[in-house]
Structures are given as structure tokens and as C-alpha cells.
Amino acid sequence: MQKSTTSALLRKLSFLLIWSLLILNSCNDDTKPVPPKEENIYLKESSSIATLNKQQVLQKAGTLAAVVAQYVKHDIKVYKITYKTKNTDGSDITASGALILPVSTGPVSMISVQHGTISNPDEAPSLFRDGSEGSSFGSLFGSMGYIIAYPDYIGYGESKDLPHPYEHRASLASASLDMLRAAKEFLRGQTDVKWDEKLYIAGYSEGGFATMSLQRKIEEEASSEFNLRASSCGAGAYDKTAFMKHIINVKTDGVAGYNSLYLWVLLTYDRIYKLNKPASYYFTEKYAPQITASGKNASIPESFHLALNDSFKKALNDGTDKAFIDAIADNDVYDFKPKTPTQLYHGTDDPLVFFFNSENAYNAMQKRGATNVEFIKVNKGTHSSSILPFLLGTQAFFANTL
Known part of the structure; x- marks a missing residue:
């Protein structure tokens, strides 16, 4: 009788053990449902444009090659991305830009480069044509070990059928910011390079104006989205x-x-x-x-x-x-107190975008109590001759604020 009772007890304990194991197994991490893939809000499409080794990058740098050769350290991969943004009238449109990735095993930072005035649509960064700013400067800074986001702006690339809103503060800022949001989504979906979440922004001429416009928009509206570390603005018409x-x-x-x-x-x-x-x-x-x-x-x-x-x-x-x-x-962009370390570059003899633009910006920022703004005056510099000092100074500035 005792043997029968013991057997029944063992059967009951075995049943409970099996049931417990089933319950525990159902809670095991291996069987947790896979979280749904995060949907892109801004990024629409991406396509590979080019892969360049360091020697090819130097070839694209042209006459700058001898000056910048010491900084060229990485091969690069170039992509065109298209993304959602708004036109000047608030309508939804598709814009584009180039995204340049360094071939690197370690984490790297990102620079958003806002291009200067272009009158030829073939010079849009996303087309990556030889001789264009996006191809030469973009390749160069990418090879230095940065992810480069290079927006076309409205009116170029994918949105070439629309008029370019030349020197329009709000749309230059929004198109550039939405490009950054799309770039973030692109980087989230790939494994070639790791972004360290640090962001730098730079631009010269119309790009300088666009960069300051983007800086204000990020600081005022999107500071929680991006870790903006420094801004370098060259020869922009800020006032x-x-x-x-x-x-x-x-x-x-x-x-x-x-x-x-x-x-x-x-x-x-x-x-x-x-x-x-x-x-x-x-x-x-x-x-x-x-x-x-x-x-x-x-x-x-x-x-x-x-x-x-x-x-x-x-x-x-x-x-x-x-x-x-x-x-x-409505397009004055200079009168604010930057939260981000900022450099202003301008040639004192600029005959196109007059020197007082950067001078007025610096004075206004100082009046508002800014202590993180440096004004670099390129003595006797013209609009074109001040570009190289701006590029070299921007590289050093960003490297020192890593």
C-alpha cells in the first residue's frame, strides 16, 4: 500500500516538475517576441553612389591635395538618400542629399555640411560629380574619419523641378535638419560604421548662412534629437x-x-x-x-x-x-546667443558677402552674453581666398572639440 502511495506521489511531482519547466521555458528570453522594426519617418530610399580609396579621395581634392594629404586616412562609401521634408509653402516634398561613410572599425562623429551657392543643378551633392563641392570637400572630410551628411537643399537633386529658395532661412534649416533625421534612420539600419552620436555642422557662403540657420533650429527645436558639439560658419549673409x-x-x-x-x-x-x-x-x-x-x-x-x-x-x-x-x-539669423561652441570666419576684403555680416553677428552674440563664439578674421581675404583658411580652421576646431 505504501509503495502504491509513493508511486502516485512521484507521478504527481513529476507532472508538477514538467509543468513548471514548461512555464519557465515559455518565459525564456529565446522565445520572447522580436520587437517590430522601427519604422522610418523621414528616410525614403538610399542607393550606393561610389566607393573610393584614399588615393582617389586625394585626386578629387584637386589643388588642395598637397595641403590636406596628411588628413586623408580612410576609404569612403558614398550613398544618395531621399527623404521627406516640407517646401516653403508647407507642402510635403521629397528632397535628397549625399551621405558619406568612412571605412572605419571604431565609432566616428558626423558633420553636416551645408553647401555654398550653386547655379548648375549638376553640382548637387547627391550627384557627386567630379569638381563639385560635395564630391571634393565631402570626400575629404569623410576620409578624415567623419560621417558626412550633405543636403542638396530644395531645388536640387530629387527636388530639382522646384525653385531653389535661395538664402531663405527657414527652408534651408528645415531641409538640412530633415536630412540629418533621415541620415540617423539610415545609420540605424546598417552595420558598416558606428556613429558615436556626436554632430558637427559647417558651411561657407550660402552654406554659412544655412549652417547658422540650422544651428538655431537645432538649438531651439531639436536639441533632444542631436548632440550638437560645434558649428563653423564661413562668410554667410547673416544680417x-x-x-x-x-x-x-x-x-x-x-x-x-x-x-x-x-x-x-x-x-x-x-x-x-x-x-x-x-x-x-x-x-x-x-x-x-x-x-x-x-x-x-x-x-x-x-x-x-x-x-x-x-x-x-x-x-x-x-x-x-x-x-x-x-x-x-524674417531672414536675419545672427541675433541670438549660441548654446554651441561656434566659429565665424570671414575675409576682411570680401567683395561679395560683406565682412560686416560676421562682424555684426559676433557683436550681437557677445551683447547677448555668448562666451563660446570665436571670430576669425582672414586679413585681406576675399570670398574665394578665405575658403582654405576656413576649411583648415574648421578641421582643427572640430578635432579639438571631440
Whole structure:
């Protein structure tokens, strides 16, 4: 009788043991449901453009090769990415840019480079054509050991059928920020390189203006998304109000190429802010018909202020054309207190984007109590001759803030 009772007890204990093991096994990590793949919000598509070794990177650097050879340390992989952003009217559009990855085993930082003015659509970074800024400078900084995000902006690359919002603060900032968000999503889905989450931003000329615009947007709206470590802005037109007052009242060099850029800004603001003035409102009879026909490609081979109607200049000087004045002021980007270590580079003899832009920005930042801004004046530097000091200074600045 005792044997029968013992056997029954053992059977019961065995059943309980098996049941317990089944329960424990069902809780084992190996059988946990796999979390769903995180969906991309900004990134749409990516495609490989090129793979370059260090020697090919130096070839793309052209005349800079001898100066920068010591910094070229990595092969690179180049991708085109397309992403969601907003046009100037708030509509949803697809934009693009180049994303350059160094071939590196260790974690690396990212630089968002905002390109300078381009008039040829073939120079868009995502096309990565030889001789373009994105191809030469992008390859160079990528080979130094940085992930490079190079937005095309609206109006180039995937959005080439739209007009480029030249020197428009808000859209340059949003297109660049959304490119960074898409780049983050791309990096999350690959294993070739590890991002250390550090972000640096840089740009020259229109790129300098775009970089300062991006810096403000990140600091004010997206500081929780990105660990922004430093910003290097070169020769940007940050004080649009002072710039416009200067070119409508003061004799300038009269270089047609420079004037086409001033004209481009004016026409862009007229369009974006829906001022809808005819060319004859702004310009004299000598130039209005040509501007109506050719837009920013019209040739003005004399001081820009001589091409403007006296009535328009008077309306700006006495404040009666409030709509245009407000459009200009909406693109002033300089008057804030940076939270991020910032460098301002500018040639003292810049005939295109006048030196006072960076000087006014630095003074305004100092007045607001900024202690992390350095102003580097390139003595006798022009708009073109100050690029190399800017590049070398930016490389050193970023390396020292790692």
C-alpha cells in the first residue's frame, strides 16, 4: 500500500516538475517576441553612389591635395538618400542629399555640411560629380574619419523641378535638419560604421548662412534629437537687413555675377512671401524687361543700387514698404546667443558677402552674453581666398572639440 502511495506521489511531482519547466521555458528570453522594426519617418530610399580609396579621395581634392594629404586616412562609401521634408509653402516634398561613410572599425562623429551657392543643378551633392563641392570637400572630410551628411537643399537633386529658395532661412534649416533625421534612420539600419552620436555642422557662403540657420533650429527645436558639439560658419549673409540697406544705398563693384545673386535673393523673397510685385516695381526701365524675361539670369553690369528704382529705394529707407522689409528681416539669423561652441570666419576684403555680416553677428552674440563664439578674421581675404583658411580652421576646431 505504501509503495502504491509513493508511486502516485512521484507521478504527481513529476507532472508538477514538467509543468513548471514548461512555464519557465515559455518565459525564456529565446522565445520572447522580436520587437517590430522601427519604422522610418523621414528616410525614403538610399542607393550606393561610389566607393573610393584614399588615393582617389586625394585626386578629387584637386589643388588642395598637397595641403590636406596628411588628413586623408580612410576609404569612403558614398550613398544618395531621399527623404521627406516640407517646401516653403508647407507642402510635403521629397528632397535628397549625399551621405558619406568612412571605412572605419571604431565609432566616428558626423558633420553636416551645408553647401555654398550653386547655379548648375549638376553640382548637387547627391550627384557627386567630379569638381563639385560635395564630391571634393565631402570626400575629404569623410576620409578624415567623419560621417558626412550633405543636403542638396530644395531645388536640387530629387527636388530639382522646384525653385531653389535661395538664402531663405527657414527652408534651408528645415531641409538640412530633415536630412540629418533621415541620415540617423539610415545609420540605424546598417552595420558598416558606428556613429558615436556626436554632430558637427559647417558651411561657407550660402552654406554659412544655412549652417547658422540650422544651428538655431537645432538649438531651439531639436536639441533632444542631436548632440550638437560645434558649428563653423564661413562668410554667410547673416544680417540680411544691413546687407539690403547696403546694396540699395552704396556703390558696389558692379560685377554682374555678384549682382545676379543679389537679384536672386530679391526675386526669391518676392515669390516666397507672396509680395507679387512686377520687376518694374523694383528695377529701372533699363533692366525690368530683361529681369521679367530672364529672372535671376539677367545681367546687371554696374553697381546694383543703380539698377533699382528710386521709389523702391525710398520705400525701404523710409519704412513704407513694410512687406518687403519684413520679408528681409524674417531672414536675419545672427541675433541670438549660441548654446554651441561656434566659429565665424570671414575675409576682411570680401567683395561679395560683406565682412560686416560676421562682424555684426559676433557683436550681437557677445551683447547677448555668448562666451563660446570665436571670430576669425582672414586679413585681406576675399570670398574665394578665405575658403582654405576656413576649411583648415574648421578641421582643427572640430578635432579639438571631440
